[in-house]
Amino acid sequence: MYRYDKIDQAIVDARVAEFKDQVARRLNNEITEDQFKPLRLMNGLYLQLHAYMLRVAIPYGTLSGTQMRMLAHIARKYDRDYGHFTTRQNIQYNWIKLEQFSDLLDDLSKVEMHAFQTSGNCIRNISSDQFAGAAADEVADPRPYAELLRQWSTLHPEFSFLPRKFKIAVIASEADRAAIQLHDIGLQLRKNDAGDLGFRVWVGGGMGRTPVLAKVIREFIPVSQFLSYSEAILRVYNRYGRRDNIYKARIKILVNELGIEEFTRQVEDEWALLQPLALDAPQSEYDRIIAQFPDPAFDPAAPDSIDVSNPEFGAWVDQNTHFHKQRGYASVTISLKPPGGIPGDASSAQMDIIADLAERYAHDEIRVTHSQNLVLAHVRKVDLHALWTVLRAAGLATANLDLVTDIIACPGMDYCTLANARSIPIAQKIAAKFENDGAAQRDIGELKIKISGCINGCGHHHAGHIGILGVDKKGEEAYQLLLGGSGAEDASLAKILGPGFDENGIVDAVDRLIGFYKSARTGPDERFLDAYRRLGPAPFKDAVYV
Amino acid sequence: MPHILTGNRLETGDVLWWDGSDWTLHIREAALIEPAAIEALIAEMKPAERINDLAAVEVTVEGGSYRPTTTRERVRAIGPSVRPDFALPSLPVDTI
Amino acid sequence: MSDPQIATLAELLAGANSSAVRIEPGDDARALLPHLGQLTLVEVTFPKFRDGRGYSSARILREAGFTGTLRAAGDVLVDQLGFMVRAGFDDFAPDVPLDPAVVERTLARYPFVYQKAADARAPAWALREGA
DSSP: OOOOOHHHHHHHHHHHHHHHHHHHHHHTTSSOHHHHHHHHHTTTEEEOSSSEEEEEOOGGGEEOHHHHHHHHHHHHHHSSSEEEEOTTSOEEEEEEOGGGHHHHHHHHHTTTOOOTTSSSSSBOOOEEOTTTTTOTTOSSOSHHHHHHHHHHHTTOSSSSSOSSOBOEEEEOSSSOSSOGGGSSEEEEEEEOTTSOEEEEEEEOOBOTTSOBOOEEEEEEEEGGGHHHHHHHHHHHHHHHSOOSOGGGOSHHHHHHHHOHHHHHHHHHHHHHHHGGGOOSOOHHHHHHHHTTSOOOOOOTTOOSOOOOOSHHHHHHHHHHEEEOSSTTEEEEEEOSOOTTOOTTEEEHHHHHHHHHHHHHHSTTOEEEOTTSOEEEEEEEGGGHHHHHHHHHHTTOOOOOTTSTTOOEEOOGGGTOTTOSSOSHHHHHHHHHTTTTOHHHHHHHOOOOEEEESSTTOTTOGGGOSEEEEEEEETTEEEEEEEEOOBOSTTOBOOEEOSSOBOHHHHHHHHHHHHHHHHHHOSSTTSOHHHHHHHHOHHHHHHHHOO | OOEEEEEEETTTOOEEEEOSSSEESOGGGOOOBOHHHHHHHHHHHGGGOOEEEEEEEEEEEETTEEEESSHHHHHHHHOOTTOGGGOOTTSOGGGO | OOOOOEEEHHHHHTTOOOSEEEEOTTSOGGGGGGGGGGOSEEEEEESSTTOTHHHHHHHHHHHTTOOSEEEEEESOOHHHHHHHHHHTOOEEEESSOOOHHHHHHHHTOOSOBSSOOSSSOOBHHHHHHHO
16 A cells, blocks of 8 residues: 655644644634635535535545444544444545544644645545555556546646546556546546556546537557646646536536647647656656556465355355455455444444454455445455355444345435435435345345436446436425436446336336346346346336336 | 425535525425516525526425425435434434 | 736737737637737736636646736635635735735745746655655
């Protein structure tokens, strides 16, 4: 993992001091709320329905046991004993007080953490593949490049007042576990014919009111130049992105209005002008950062086969572990979608347990996934049973990764001022139909249900195999049903199936969809999404709107 | 339709209700405000910059307690519907 | 000190023989490049502090070698000053006067920066390279 040097720490300390100063000026009425709001947002502090909500950055979703323990401490000391892991691989707290916020930032900074740029019209936390450094299919670990982007984008003097927020994701394999085609910039690390590392550059993806899949603007930019190339993209966006309408201000709209050829030409022209400025970090800096992401000291004697005769344990191993590049190891997904739970929520006690397990069994590393689960990336298979036993006792061993009960849901109207409808209760009601029957869930197979409480789409409903969007219908909560989305390498945007439903109606509709799918699939290997793509919407529509 | 005035306290973010002379955490203690007077009241309070997101909320009066007409404001008044353990004793949580 | 007469971009491009020009957020700073030789002052307006186009305008002018006065005018708040200095501004005309003590604190805040920009500060990677 990347560790701060004195420069990184000094910048975080200065940022904390700056925000303390800003908070003091606000509390003394030296600045108005209108002036303070963008400042607090750039420190991750929102005013939500019940209180301030704080979003803490977890750069590219990677954290240590010590950091996770601090997140537990924050929850215990400043919040209500829990936190919520988000689709941006961050954590949110829902009950923060402004008057305690300075102390909270001090605590975070002790473990190299902060809340910079987790909101506001700036470059947000960089996201990445939760299996980075462990996946057998990656060309190299993408995290050093995510770290380079983190540093480049932190307090960027030109790009801190963009037309709108800006999200960048970095992956290093053909399999896309970070939804890069739904980001403002998606970077896919690859090798060219000469064997050199570079990025395929995707631009202009996004969800929200106008969902768009990103387009490739460059097949290969050498890693040594990807920061200046990003600078060129951001400059074109900062200068020409629309500022007259918040719903048309994302880069996807600029790309669509200019056309991809013209947008690409402008970026390439800008990049040519930036060349003489030598904006890119030198090789020594790449080497310094790459050296901080070494392979852990793997145990070469770790056995590759283990006893999975306990059916409950075996089901969990089948469902929640991922193939690892090192023989004898696996990557473990810790489900934060237990029966009756709130997707992505973890208690302080659970966070402490996960921190302990990471230190004991997983080389002191934890990852947050965009589907609101946690990952221990490097676990010896021979340790899986001991790990599972502890997780199970803590309510953290639900064997449902990518199954019908592994639902993404935004906080919705239970917490969020922007929401038009509640998301969490819908997720709970859908899950309740299946959560006590693991075999039935496994029989349905991979099924990604994603629920957003408003058009902004934090719950990624456009990328759901089944997407649900909460809307306001004359003061009442209503839900639209979308089908056929994917945030993976086979990215597609879900489409509305038909008229909306009330709360119970949407739950029944999902049930009918699943029933129809099971009757219509070619076999257990045909996923819900594949069946939808093969059959088209008509028979699904007939099954729902009887 | 009757209205009451709400906002969030700057220091804590707490949801507050105007009782006619001060702010309270409990919607049941709120004061009804004539719709015509709301704009002037907000304009009078805003320059102090101590209460954020000042807004009027439409309510119905049922058995002596106020019930906001929108789900959003009922959730604000009571707490997250999915965490009944946090519910304020303002309205029964199942009235969300 | 009194300013020279400040021309608009349209006036300058129409041939005004002015040594000072004002550009608005939507103006293309690169349109000034053929005229930099005659200019001693470029004023970049910020009608709203949230509109960050002026930061790009400033950097573009400095990158092109403009060494005259680069002024940020309008809704210029103390919390944006650090970014503005890094983008190349060296003069400020805020609508609401700034508290000099807060300005001093703000500009002295960050001992290090991560990026190369239009000021003379060395980015973190350059300092590390020498370490």
